[in-house]
Amino acid sequence: MSLEKLDATQIRPEISGIAPYRYTLDGGGRHAVQKLIDETDAKLLLEVGVYLGGSCYDWLEHSESLHVIGIDTWADTYDARQDLTRYREINLSCFRYIDDIDAFIESTSTHGFYKSALANMSVFGDRFHPYRGAAPDVLYEIRDLGVQPDIVYIDSAKNRINLDAAYECFPEARICGDDWTWGASLGHPMQQAVNSFAEENGFRARASGATWVLDKVS
Numbered sequence: 001m002s003l004e005k006l007d008a009t010q011i012r013p014e015i016s017g018i019a020p021y022r023y024t025l026d027g028g029g030r031h032a033v034q035k036l037i038d039e040t041d042a043k044l045l046l047e048v049g050v051y052l053g054g055s056c057y058d059w060l061e062h063s064e065s066l067h068v069i070g071i072d073t074w075a076d077t078y079d080a081r082q083d084l085t086r087y088r089e090i091n092l093s094c095f096r097y098i099d100d101i102d103a104f105i106e107s108t109s110t111h112g113f114y115k116s117a118l119a120n121m122s123v124f125g126d127r128f129h130p131y132r133g134a135a136p137d138v139l140y141e142i143r144d145l146g147v148q149p150d151i152v153y154i155d156s157a158k159n160r161i162n163l164d165a166a167y168e169c170f171p172e173a174r175i176c177g178d179d180w181t182w183g184a185s186l187g188h189p190m191q192q193a194v195n196s197f198a199e200e201n202g203f204r205a206r207a208s209g210a211t212w213v214l215d216k217v218s
Ligand SMILES: C[S@@+](CC[C@H](N)C(=O)[O-])C[C@H]1O[C@@H](n2cnc3c(N)ncnc32)[C@H](O)[C@@H]1O
Pocket: 023, 024, 025, 026, 048, 049, 050, 051, 052, 053, 054, 055, 056, 071, 072, 073, 074, 075, 133, 134, 135, 136, 155, 156, 157
């Protein structure tokens, strides 16, 4: 499947000179998605909610024949310095692949989320395809470009909106995502969303850590 049409819709800013970093927000269970990539011999994964590319890194590193379309608004409405400094205080493991945390925070604050994400993904050459915009609308745009991913990974809104849209646009794709363990005090909204979607559409959810995967019930 050609992704040239999709790539042509995107403005790619200059990122030469921006250092790549591997920042990771991993709540566990990503091996389940990597196994799904292997089992389905996936060539194209679409991720909703890329941020700085931590999970995309895990998919692209795992399979050398995989391409990833990464959707995000990459809105610079919140301060990267504040965001990353706060994480430095609460979860140092996010920085475990980064030698110079100060330089990473400085670079990301200077260049913003979008350019930083592109720089972080540049280590995978042309296998990362950014798509800047807000889901769920962009899922319909991508479908209308004639693109059908093998896997959709959802890591943004903690509700059903992107699940429903992903299934409508890409009915053959395997659907999985993050945030299974998110929001205990709110009653685990993603678990509720995934389970209600599964029940209505003939799927069963399985989870490992923060990661969930839907299987069709035959
Ligand atoms: C938790 S972060 C994603 C983390 C990333 N998958 C990782 O593992 O490093 C959530 C991301 O979703 C993006 N996001 C939120 N609402 C969105 C929407 N409607 N469409 C696209 N991206 C959205 C945010 O900009 C943010 O970067």
